[in-house]
Amino acid sequence: MSDFSVRLLRSDEERAATDLFRRALHVKEMTDEEWSAISGSRQPSRALGAFDPELIGTARSFDSEVTLPGGGTTPLAAVSLVGVRGDRTRRGVLTGLMRAQFEDFAARGVPAAMLHASEGTIYGRFGYGIAARAKSIEIDRHRARFRPEVPVGGEISLLDLESTIEQWPSLFDALPRIRPGMIARSPYLWPGYEREVRRATTPVATAVHRGPDGVDGYVTYTVERAKFGAQSELKIQSFHHAGSAAFAGLWRYLLSVDLVDRVTAEKRPLDEPIELLFTDPRHVTVQNIQDEGWLRLVDVATMLDARTYRGEVVVIEVTDPFLEHNSGRYRLSGDGAARTTEPADLEVRADTLSMLYLGGWRASDLAAAGRVRATGEAALERADLLFGTRVNPWCGTFF
């Protein structure tokens, strides 16, 4: 490890840190105008810098909360703007930043952290695991026909760009976060989203769905008109709903938009039954499946006790090389979780525990890949049921 120190950034150092992060991602630095447009997007006292003595690395976070299996919530640190200067990589700078961040989260009593990763190889060693995955889909708009039993849905009203920007936070906040892994949107997120939609080269529209009890879903999208011979595309930017009527009603609207050949959406929940809306499910194609939310259980004991479980007792042995105090055995059951000295049914590393935690992977699949060691098939069967959730996890918020 080279010689550097990590400390909280002063507010007058934050622009340099943002520039460093952008250069690390091969993105141009911000103009003065862009920087002032996102002045409300930084939670104070959440940006770390690594110095040698120049600024050589940075990592930020903001406060949020996450929905857990069983419907409870817990405080969460949403981690972003992680970067190390190109001439200082692979000498432990990120490792130092991650350690300082976890110490900060622990000191503030935040038991979990989440991030979206630029590369799949970076964060596992720090105990983050792929807790939620997502799919990108494409629909052939001319051929897709709704099945007769699909709910008709309620009333749709369209918002223009300015109304979208004004109403977005209240629209999102009013909807229940129905999946494990969904996070609360901090006020610090919205200025960045506003900047993105203002920069869009085609109009951004939001369709709001109203059911008998009021607003219960919305979708934000753009349409890219194609030149002669190519296909026009409706691109869904965000789609949130409270239940099946809004889900179906918004899809009915999207498939009715004129001058569109195909409808695409990225990062949708893996089990979202879009293809089942149509008489021929093959008119919906899954383009890819990606990792979405990477979770870190910073305080394993607290997090294990915070979610609910189904079925019989399972004892797990957790190995956490990066946060050693988490290592040990835990007894999990419908009554909660507690440390134990009983023999373990399952052995997992911290990153794999994160994959199990929100119900996004089955213990038996992780065992098949060598990520879980179990005493036998019966233990895996119990663990599959214990960690399993009714719906797939999904973060649904990019940060």
Ligand SMILES: CC(C)(COP(=O)(O)OP(=O)(O)OC[C@H]1O[C@@H](n2cnc3c(N)ncnc32)[C@H](O)[C@@H]1OP(=O)(O)O)[C@@H](O)C(=O)NCCC(=O)NCCS
């Ligand atoms: C990803 C990044 C922050 C890593 O910083 P770093 O200071 O080089 O990381 P560290 O030196 O602490 O790496 C610790 C370990 O992870 C490995 N590692 C780190 N980044 C890696 C990567 N991108 N690919 C493969 N391995 C990586 C290192 O090789 C090292 O392994 P070792 O302990 O076996 O030697 C840096 O490469 C970067 O800024 N990349 C571009 C921006 C980016 O992708 N940011 C993340 C946004 S989510």
